[in-house]
Amino acid sequence: MKVLEVSDLTITTHGGVPLVRGLSFTIGRGERLGLIGESGSGKSLTALAIMGLLPGELYKSGEVSLSEGESESTQILTAKESALNQIRGEVVSVIFQEPLTALDPLMRVGRQLAEPLRRHRKLTGRALQSSVIDALTEVRINNPARIARAYPHEISGGERQRVAIAMALACEPTLLIADEPTTALDVTVQAEILGLLDGLVEHRHMSLLFISHDLAVVSQITDRVLVLKEGEFVESGSIEEITHNPQHSYTRNLVASALQLDSALDFASTEGGLDGINS
Amino acid sequence: MGSILEARNVEFEYLHGSPVLSDINFELFQGKNLGIVGESGSGKSTILRLLLGIRKPTDGEILFGGKNLSVADKKQAREFRAQVQVVFQDPYSSLDPRQRIDRLIAEPLVSLGLANSLGGNSRESRRRWIESQVEDSLRSVGLSTDSLKKYPAEFSGGQRQRVAIARAIVCNPKVLLADEPVSALDVTTRVQVIDLLKELGESRGQTIVMVSHDLAVVAALCDETIVLEKGAIVEKGKTSKVLGNPSQSYTRKLIESLPRLPH
Numbered sequence: 001m002k003v004l005e006v007s008d009l010t011i012t013t014h015g016g017v018p019l020v021r022g023l024s025f026t027i028g029r030g031e032r033l034g035l036i037g038e039s040g041s042g043k044s045l046t047a048l049a050i051m052g053l054l055p056g057e058l059y060k061s062g063e064v065s066l067s068e069g070e071s072e073s074t075q076i077l078t079a080k081e082s083a084l085n086q087i088r089g090e091v092v093s094v095i096f097q098e099p100l101t102a103l104d105p106l107m108r109v110g111r112q113l114a115e116p117l118r119r120h121r122k123l124t125g126r127a128l129q130s131s132v133i134d135a136l137t138e139v140r141i142n143n144p145a146r147i148a149r150a151y152p153h154e155i156s157g158g159e160r161q162r163v164a165i166a167m168a169l170a171c172e173p174t175l176l177i178a179d180e181p182t183t184a185l186d187v188t189v190q191a192e193i194l195g196l197l198d199g200l201v202e203h204r205h206m207s208l209l210f211i212s213h214d215l216a217v218v219s220q221i222t223d224r225v226l227v228l229k230e231g232e233f234v235e236s237g238s239i240e241e242i243t244h245n246p247q248h249s250y251t252r253n254l255v256a257s258a259l260q261l262d263s264a265l266d267f268a269s270t271e272g273g274l275d276g277i278n279s
Numbered sequence: 280m281g282s283i284l285e286a287r288n289v290e291f292e293y294l295h296g297s298p299v300l301s302d303i304n305f306e307l308f309q310g311k312n313l314g315i316v317g318e319s320g321s322g323k324s325t326i327l328r329l330l331l332g333i334r335k336p337t338d339g340e341i342l343f344g345g346k347n348l349s350v351a352d353k354k355q356a357r358e359f360r361a362q363v364q365v366v367f368q369d370p371y372s373s374l375d376p377r378q379r380i381d382r383l384i385a386e387p388l389v390s391l392g393l394a395n396s397l398g399g400n401s402r403e404s405r406r407r408w409i410e411s412q413v414e415d416s417l418r419s420v421g422l423s424t425d426s427l428k429k430y431p432a433e434f435s436g437g438q439r440q441r442v443a444i445a446r447a448i449v450c451n452p453k454v455l456l457a458d459e460p461v462s463a464l465d466v467t468t469r470v471q472v473i474d475l476l477k478e479l480g481e482s483r484g485q486t487i488v489m490v491s492h493d494l495a496v497v498a499a500l501c502d503e504t505i506v507l508e509k510g511a512i513v514e515k516g517k518t519s520k521v522l523g524n525p526s527q528s529y530t531r532k533l534i535e536s537l538p539r540l541p542h
Contacts, residue, residue, distance in 0.1 A: 038465040039436065157319065186318035186492060191536035213465055216538040243540055257470040262540050264499035265522065 001029045003175050003207045004050065004092075005073070008062035011045055011054065011231070019058070020045055020231040027175065032201065032208040034218035034239075036254070037228035043211045046228075047179045050209070051094055052076045052084040066091050068174045089116045093168035097180040099160035103152040109136075109163050110148030113170065120171040135166040140196060158189035162196070169200060175207045182217060194220050215243070215258045227251050281345055282306035283453055283486065284330060284363070288339035291325055291510075299325050300510045303339070309453065312480060312487040314501030314518060316494060316533070322510040323490045327458050330488065331365060332356070361391050364447035368459040370439035374431040381427040384413045384446045393450055416449040419483065420475060437468035441475065448479060455479075457489045461496055473499050494537060498522055506530050 004027040011020040020042040027033050035043050048054050050064055060077055067073035068091045074083060096102045104112055113132045117123045123131055136144035139162040152160055161181060168176060178197065182190040198221050201208050212218050218225055219239045226236040227250070234248045243259075246252045289303040300322045307313050317323045328334040329341055332350040341348045343359050350356045364387065367373040374383055388394050388409050398405035414424050420441040431439055440460065447455055457476070461469040477500055479485050491497050497504055498518055505515040506529065514527045525531050 038467065187494070188318065188532055188536040190538070194538070214538070215466075216540050219540055220538045239541060253467055257467040258540060260470050261466070261495040261499060264495050265534075265537065265539070 001067075002026050003029050003031075003067060004209070005063070005065045006046070006050070009046065009049060009064060010061045011042070011049065012059045014057055014059070018231055020049070022062070023228070023231070023233055024062075025226055025233075025236070027207045027209060029174070029207060030205045032210065032222040032224065034222035034225040035209060035211045035228060036213070036215055036218055036225050038213055038254075040230065041228040042231035043213075043228055044179055045231075047094060047177050047209070047211055050076060050175075050177060051088060051092060052079060066175065089171040089173060090120050091173055092175045092177065093171070093173040094177040094179060095161070095164050095168050095181045097183050099157065099164045099184070100152060102164050103160060105152055107151075108148070109150055109152065109155070113148070113163065113167055116167060116170040131170075135170050136163070138169075138200070139163070139166045141166075157185055158192065161185060161189075161193055165193075165197065165200070169204070172204065173206065175209065176201065177209045177211070179211045180213070181210075183212070183214075190217070197221060215239075215255065216262060219243070227254070282308050282342070283344065284488075285342040285345075286326070286329070286336075286339070287342060289326075289329065289336045289341065290338035291322075291329065291334065292337050298510060300329075300336075303512060305505055305512070305515060307454065307486060307488060309486055310480070310484065311503055312489065312501040314497030314504040315488065315490045315507060316492065316497050316504060317507030318492060318533075320509070321507040323492075323507055324458065325510075326507070327365075327456055327488075327490050330456055331363070332359060357391060360387075361393065361450050362452050363454045363456060364450065364452040366440070366443050366447050366455060366457045366460045369463050370431075370436055370443050371463075373443050374439060376431055378430075379427070380417075380429050380431070380442055381410075381413055383431070383442065384416055384449050385409050386446065387450045388412060391450060412449055413445075416445045419448060419479065420445045435468075436464055437472060440464060440468075440472055444472075444475065444479070448483065448485065451483065453484075453486060455485050455487045457487055459491050459493075460489065462491065462493060469496070476500060494522060494533060506533070 007024045009020055009023045012018050023046060037043050049060060054060055064076040065073040066076060066087060074087055110132050113135055114128055117128055117131050132148055133144045136147055141147050141159060141162050147155060147159060182193050185193060210218055210222050224238055225242050227234040229250050234250050242251060243255055246255050284307040286303045286305050289300060290298065291300040292298045315323050315326060329336055332348050348359065394405045394409050398408035417424060417426065422441055434442065461472050464472060473496060476487055480487060489497060489501060501518050504518040504521040506513050506521060508529050514521055514525060514530050521530060522534060525534060
């Protein structure tokens with residue numbers, strides 16, 4: 001069953017410059033897809049189009065349809081704002097790269113997290129409070145009661161991203177979009193957040209669209225990738241196919257660069273290992 | 280041969296703050312690129328500020344050519360700036376958007392007074408000397424001299440970082456301090472800039488000190504590595520040893536956290 005179907009999505013500027021050109025792909029229930037590309041490849045615009053959040057001054061055509069369960073699908077590009085508000089959070093949610101800009105700096109974390117729960121699940125009072133704590137516990141935050149009372153600037157980058165994940169998952173969406181969710185984080189925190197996302201997506205049987213410029217990061221959490229270049233589809237396949245047998249020269253270049261950096265660490269492990277034995 | 284730069288028993292804390300760096304000791308030798316790795320808050324950028332002379336250690340000293348570095352000593356400061364140049368992380372904010380590339384790159388030659396001392400007596404000969412140095416530097420970073428009259432906005436991120444590197448090497452410094460020089464770039468561009476930095480080390484004898492959170496970049500470029508955790512050095516030595524056979528659990532955790540491609 002398809003959760004997301006993007007067909008022939010085209011986004012152009014007011015002046016007619018194409019930003020995304022005829023992009024088509026689908027994501028099924030419980031499926032994970034990685035969207036890979038360099039700056040300006042249209043990855044984030046595609047995410048915004050799926051959320052119905054594209055800036056009004058851009059022209060868009062094609063279809064983006066989202067469906068939840070057996071119910072009829074919604075055409076995002078033509079849907080009314082009221083329908084989109086219902087869908088956002090319940091059917092599709094997004095986590096952005098920079099958690100500090102995704103959170104309201106003037107609102108305590110608990111109140112922000114309560115908003116989607118109140119709006120979509122109509123929770124109030126004690127039930128709302130305990131759902132907030134449950135949501136924070138689920139993203140493995142230590143001392144959830146303290147974090148709920150804190151303002152975003154009072155907590156660490158990793159904790160902020162966990163809060164953003166808790167907010168995105170609060171209403172149990174069918175599809176989660178993660179737009180470079182670990183790029184701003186330290187490598188150890190990145191590993192924790194990837195592990196957390198992996199577990200939550202698996203446990204809830206959610207679909208995932210994971211956007212990144214980093215093939216190594218994507219390979220940790222998805223098994224299928226789609227490569228974008230300057231707004232156009234280049235190729236798609238499993239991580240293994242794309243890494244070991246890329247068909248397109250653009251992908252070959254991308255993979256070669258990623259492998260070159262990756263192999264710098266191999267040299268360390270072999271030489272270092274010998275050093276260790278010799279010394 | 281003695282070290283070019285040295286941190287000796289360096290301690291640092293901000294006013295009314297807790298210690299940021301404690302007991303920092305290391306030496307930088309000609310031709311041995313040094314990587315300083317650590318996570319946010321580990322004190323890597325503070326070390327860079329101390330090495331640049333922007334901040335003074337609370338205790339201990341930074342030695343430049345064996346002498347205590349003091350930017351109050353105008354003569355030493357000028358010599359230091361000509362020998363130690365910096366490349367910042369974000370090429371979008373480190374280049375003045377209103378200046379053309381030729382003026383941007385020529386800036387250190389003018390502000391350090393090198394044009395006056397090396398460019399000859401007449402104005403014309405100084406102008407020609409600056410021009411040739413700028414062109415030479417631009418070619419070293421793989422950009423054509425057609426770029427000279429362009430503005431930074433006309434370049435991509437990777438090209439801007441090349442311009443920033445050209446500006447840093449125009450006065451032929453011994454040391455390039457680079458603060459996360461490739462982390463704002465795409466992976467293909469990242470590899471090109473690392474290759475360029477490596478090449479400059481070989482062709483112009485420049486030694487690089489690179490501060491980074493990215494172990495792969497450090498492994499690709501640096502001979503020696505220092506691992507910092509919460510303001511203290513937890514491990515240092517040859518990169519192959521530190522990253523290939525780490526003795527500290529913190530270093531091992533950093534390495535294990537790295538996402539790797541399937542082999």
